[in-house]
Amino acid sequence: MSGLRARQKADRHRRIIEAAAELFREAGYEGAKIEAIAAQAEVSVGTIYNYYQNKGDILGAIVSLEVNEVLNAGRGVVANPPANVGDALDTLLGIYIEHSLHYLSKEMWRQAMAISTQLPDGPFGQAYTALDRSLTEQIRALIARLQAIGLVKQDIDGQALGELIFNNMNMMFIEFVKRDEAKIPELRAAIRRQNRILVAAIGV
Amino acid sequence: MSGLRARQKADRHRRIIEAAAELFREAGYEGAKIEAIAAQAEVSVGTIYNYYQNKGDILGAIVSLEVNEVLNAGRGVVANPPANVGDALDTLLGIYIEHSLHYLSKEMWRQAMAISTQLPDGPFGQAYTALDRSLTEQIRALIARLQAIGLVKQDIDGQALGELIFNNMNMMFIEFVKRDEAKIPELRAAIRRQNRILVAAIGV
DNA sequence: TTCTAAAATTGAGTCAATTCTGTTTTTATG
DNA sequence: CATAAAAACAGAATTGACTCAATTTTAGAA
Numbered sequence: 001m002s003g004l005r006a007r008q009k010a011d012r013h014r015r016i017i018e019a020a021a022e023l024f025r026e027a028g029y030e031g032a033k034i035e036a037i038a039a040q041a042e043v044s045v046g047t048i049y050n051y052y053q054n055k056g057d058i059l060g061a062i063v064s065l066e067v068n069e070v071l072n073a074g075r076g077v078v079a080n081p082p083a084n085v086g087d088a089l090d091t092l093l094g095i096y097i098e099h100s101l102h103y104l105s106k107e108m109w110r111q112a113m114a115i116s117t118q119l120p121d122g123p124f125g126q127a128y129t130a131l132d133r134s135l136t137e138q139i140r141a142l143i144a145r146l147q148a149i150g151l152v153k154q155d156i157d158g159q160a161l162g163e164l165i166f167n168n169m170n171m172m173f174i175e176f177v178k179r180d181e182a183k184i185p186e187l188r189a190a191i192r193r194q195n196r197i198l199v200a201a202i203g204v
Numbered sequence: 205m206s207g208l209r210a211r212q213k214a215d216r217h218r219r220i221i222e223a224a225a226e227l228f229r230e231a232g233y234e235g236a237k238i239e240a241i242a243a244q245a246e247v248s249v250g251t252i253y254n255y256y257q258n259k260g261d262i263l264g265a266i267v268s269l270e271v272n273e274v275l276n277a278g279r280g281v282v283a284n285p286p287a288n289v290g291d292a293l294d295t296l297l298g299i300y301i302e303h304s305l306h307y308l309s310k311e312m313w314r315q316a317m318a319i320s321t322q323l324p325d326g327p328f329g330q331a332y333t334a335l336d337r338s339l340t341e342q343i344r345a346l347i348a349r350l351q352a353i354g355l356v357k358q359d360i361d362g363q364a365l366g367e368l369i370f371n372n373m374n375m376m377f378i379e380f381v382k383r384d385e386a387k388i389p390e391l392r393a394a395i396r397r398q399n400r401i402l403v404a405a406i407g408v
Numbered sequence: 409t410t411c412t413a414a415a416a417t418t419g420a421g422t423c424a425a426t427t428c429t430g431t432t433t434t435t436a437t438g
Numbered sequence: 439c440a441t442a443a444a445a446a447c448a449g450a451a452t453t454g455a456c457t458c459a460a461t462t463t464t465a466g467a468a
Contacts, residue, residue: 008434009446034425044448049426114322117314120382129382160398164372167398171371178324178333194364194371201405209415209464238455248418253456 015041016048020058021103029059029111053122056115060124063104063112067131070099071138078142085151086199090192092142093169096135097184100173109177136166143202156202168194219245220252224262225307233263233315257327260319264328267308267316271335274303275342282346289355290403294396296346297373300339301388304377313381340370347406360406372398 019040023032034055038045052058073095081088100109116128140162146152169191176187223244227236238259242249256262277299285292304313320332344366350356373395380391 012446033423045426046428046448047446050446055425110321110324114318117321117378117382118318120314125382129379157397157401161401163394164368164398164401167372167375168368171375174321175333178321178329190367193361194368197361197365197368197405198401201401212464213416237453249456250418250458251416254416259455 012041012043012047013051016043016051016058017061021062024059024062024108025105028105028107029055054119056111056119057122057124059108059112060115060122060127063108064124064127064131066100066103067135069102070096071131071134073099074135074138078138078145081142081145081149083149083151085146085203086192086196088142088146088151089139089165089195089199090188092139093165093191093195094188096169097173097188101184106177106180113174113177132166132170135170136162139166151204152202153204161198161202165195165198216245216247216251217255220247220255220262221265225266228263228266228312229309232311233259258323260315260323261326261328263312263316264319264326264331267312268328268331268335270304270307271339273306274300275335275338277303278339278342282342282349285346285349285353287353287355289350289407290396290400292346292350292355293343293369293399293403294392296343297369297395297399298392300373301377301392305388310381310384317378317381336370336374339374340366343370355408356406357408365402365406369399369402 016037020032020037023037023040026032027036034045034048037058038048041048048058052061074092077088077092077095082091104112112124112128115122116125119125120129140158143152143156143158143161147154147156147158172187172191172194176182176184220241224236224241227241227244230236231240238249238252241262242252245252252262256265278296281292281296281299286295308316316328316332319326320329323329324333344362347356347360347362347365351358351360351362376391376395376398380386380388
């Protein structure tokens, strides 16, 4: 009998997220005041804090939605990778990078990343760590796939390699969102250059 | 004739840093109130903001001191590296990691990292980026040294390799400071395992 | 020594996130 | 349908980082 109350709850959650997403986009994270989000969502300030522990968690919920889409988009590449190690990696990481800026601005990413290191045990901090792990796992899966096809040496430590590739990409992405003038093609080229060393080492 | 005024200025800087370092250690970053730091340093709140743009910059100044010590400690290894690629890397990165927790708690690192991504154009954000670059450069210098000795292939892209190694270590360190129960030996072992792939690829 | 402009300091005031407490709404029970 | 406990809400109060106008201190000239 989870009726009215549950429905209202889900509805308010949605309204808060939508209001916040709109205001974050328009005014930036700092510029979007909690009172304004509350007004836009037609709830009170107190209610927002009943749903989210702090302002950062609201952004966190939005970011999580986006990263889950990125993970979904990556599945296709893992299932059917380009027949070349360098291209396969570039394609998967390319999807991560391009998708990541679809809905979220660099400023929103900066805030989200900051919050996830500042409060690693908060709801968003934990969710973010889990998402990072899923991305690492997906890269590892791609490597396993390439090994199965016979494009990557069998004796490579896939786990360590996946971590290495993800960590490097992630750090490059962090530096990328820190500089407003940085462009995606340059980022991807730099990562390709770094991965070239690995590709040479692991290809059959 | 840079007399009294300059001396008082330096003295106040020192007092603020010392007061902040003590309170950050005792009460944590959030727990250390600006008023308390001001009282401890025997200056007014306004004066603190005359010296530092915001609370984060005070922490930033402390972190910068520490990272500079780390850089200094690294010089010795670059000048005289162990005669084995894996050990050379492990020694240098080991110094970075061990030194980094000498004065700063994990919590202080979390805050510092968060601030540097949140405000990349603030004084500390810029300083932090520069420090990261210096560390990357030092790793690149170690690789060049190993190439000169003949332990690393000549045709390796040292720049890209330095970035790869630094980015991976840095990301591992970030995850490390996010988990209070994470231990240094495990961190170093994980990084060694990741670097093993690279070592195998670049050794002569 | 005395005076003045520039530099630095001060602390009360502002602003916005978060907390707290009393009120209202929902659910479950007789 | 009445009602009491539980859950959720509202918005006023609190808190703490940061600002700013008034005041004090310093440097250097006369």
